[in-house]
Structure formats: C-alpha cells, structure tokens
Amino acid sequence: MIACWSCHKEAGPSPFCSACGELQPARPRDAFQVFDLSPRYHLDLAVLEKSWRERSKKLHPDKFVRAGARQRRFALEQTTLLNQAYKELKSPLARAELILRSNGYSTPTAEAGKAGAGEKLPLEFYEEVMVDREALDEAKAEGPEAVQALASQVLTRRDATLAIIDRAFADWERSGDAAALGPAEPELAKLRYYARFVDEVEGRPHD
Ligand SMILES: [Zn+2]
Structure with a gap:
C-alpha cells in the first residue's frame, strides 16, 4: 500500500489522497496510468487533451499558494x-x-532511437537506407526541387509503414494478444529512420 504522507491511510493511485484529498508526491507511473487509461494505440486525442487540461488545472501552482512548501x-x-x-x-x-515495451518487446525509446542506439532494422531495409543516402546526395547536387521530391517519396513510404503499424495495433486491441504486435516492431524502427531522414532532408536538427 502507498500511505498518504498526511493522513497515513492508503492514498490510492491518483495525485490526491483518496482518503483525505491531500496532494501526493509524483510516483513513477507510465503515461497511460497517469491518465487512468487502459493502454491503447488508437486514442481520441481530443478527449486526451480535455483530460490533460482538467488535470493541469487541479495541479496548477496557483491552487497551492497558501499550502505548504511540500505541496508546492x-x-x-x-x-x-x-x-x-x-x-x-x-x-x-x-x-x-x-x-510494445510494456508487452515484453525490447523496443528502444525514441530518445535512444534518435541516436540510432539499439536499432533493430530489418536486414533488407539496409539496402533501402543505402539507396536513400545516394539519392539524397544526388538530389542535393541537383537542387531544392529534387530534394523535396525525394522527401515526399520517403513520406509516402512512411505512410505505408504507419498503415502496417495501425493494423498490428488494431489486431492487438481486438485480441489482447501480445504476439499481434510482432509485425509493428520492425516497422517502428523504420518509422524512426524515416523521421530522421526527413529531418535531415528538410535541414532540421535531429532532436
Ligand atoms: Zn490522506
């Protein structure tokens, strides 16, 4: 049990003690738990935003001006x-x-993926990567229009990858079977690659 610092009763999982209502310290929880959601890939982002606004309001520092330093x-x-x-x-x-991580897959986080660490790209994908590198060099020599054309071609491939990911997660949401997520894993590595590639093409820094 997690005891409330103020009333010493069971505080429950929410930011506020379920017994006395005092604000609790932040405890490590995953993003879905923070929003009291069961894990889903297909989320209603408008509902999520509304929930974020409501929760932010309750935690706003203005509400704790007269409370102690601890609550602030x-x-x-x-x-x-x-x-x-x-x-x-x-x-x-x-x-x-x-x-994927909470279903036992060893997927790197986006942060690690940016650095290319722990990346498990499918072997046949390396050829695609090399062809892209060459195409980018050629397009840069040719001019901005060629670079833009390459970028939109890569974005089309990214959309195909997104569609595979979408299907795998829909299967998992229906069946609850972690094995249904298998096809999504290599596609996520591709997605990170496409994001880095398009960033580079459009001259954005990698983070
Ligand atoms: Zn309490």
Missing part, C-alpha cells in the same frame, strides 16, 4: 509527470513504443 513541490512534480505523459501519448511513435 508535489504540484510541480505532478505537473511534470502529467506533461511528460501527455507528450508521450500524443505522439503515435512514443505511444506505440510504450505499448
């Missing part, structure tokens, strides 16, 4: 946890990675 610190911790969870659930890639 907890409010800040809880707000940070909430904002991180919101950012994670809003991103299809981060959401998918979270679901």
Whole structure:
C-alpha cells in the first residue's frame, strides 16, 4: 500500500489522497496510468487533451499558494509527470513504443532511437537506407526541387509503414494478444529512420 504522507491511510493511485484529498508526491507511473487509461494505440486525442487540461488545472501552482512548501513541490512534480505523459501519448511513435515495451518487446525509446542506439532494422531495409543516402546526395547536387521530391517519396513510404503499424495495433486491441504486435516492431524502427531522414532532408536538427 502507498500511505498518504498526511493522513497515513492508503492514498490510492491518483495525485490526491483518496482518503483525505491531500496532494501526493509524483510516483513513477507510465503515461497511460497517469491518465487512468487502459493502454491503447488508437486514442481520441481530443478527449486526451480535455483530460490533460482538467488535470493541469487541479495541479496548477496557483491552487497551492497558501499550502505548504511540500505541496508546492508535489504540484510541480505532478505537473511534470502529467506533461511528460501527455507528450508521450500524443505522439503515435512514443505511444506505440510504450505499448510494445510494456508487452515484453525490447523496443528502444525514441530518445535512444534518435541516436540510432539499439536499432533493430530489418536486414533488407539496409539496402533501402543505402539507396536513400545516394539519392539524397544526388538530389542535393541537383537542387531544392529534387530534394523535396525525394522527401515526399520517403513520406509516402512512411505512410505505408504507419498503415502496417495501425493494423498490428488494431489486431492487438481486438485480441489482447501480445504476439499481434510482432509485425509493428520492425516497422517502428523504420518509422524512426524515416523521421530522421526527413529531418535531415528538410535541414532540421535531429532532436
Ligand atoms: Zn490522506
């Protein structure tokens, strides 16, 4: 049990003690738990935003001006946890990675993926990557229009990858069978690759 710091009764999972209503310190929870959602890839983002707004309001520092320094610190911790969870659930890639990890897949996080660490690209994909590298060099030599054409071609492939991911998660949501997520794993690695590639083509920094 997690005891409330104030009333010492069971505090429950929410930011506020279920017995006395005092604000609790932020405890490690995954993004779905923070929003009291069961894990799903297909989320209604408008509903998620509404829930984020309501929760943010309850944790706003203004509400704790007259409370102690402890509660103000907890409010800040809880707000940070909430904002991180919101950012994670809003991103299809981060959401998918979270679901895969909690179903026993060793998917790297987006952060590690950016650095290319722990990337498990399908072997046949390396050829595609090499062809892209060459095409990018040629397009850069040719000019901005050629670069843009290459970018939109890569985006079309990314959309095909997204469609495979979408289907795998829909299967999992229907069956609850972790094996249904198998086809999504290599596609997520591709998705991270496409994101890095398009960033590079459009001259954005990698993070
Ligand atoms: Zn309490």
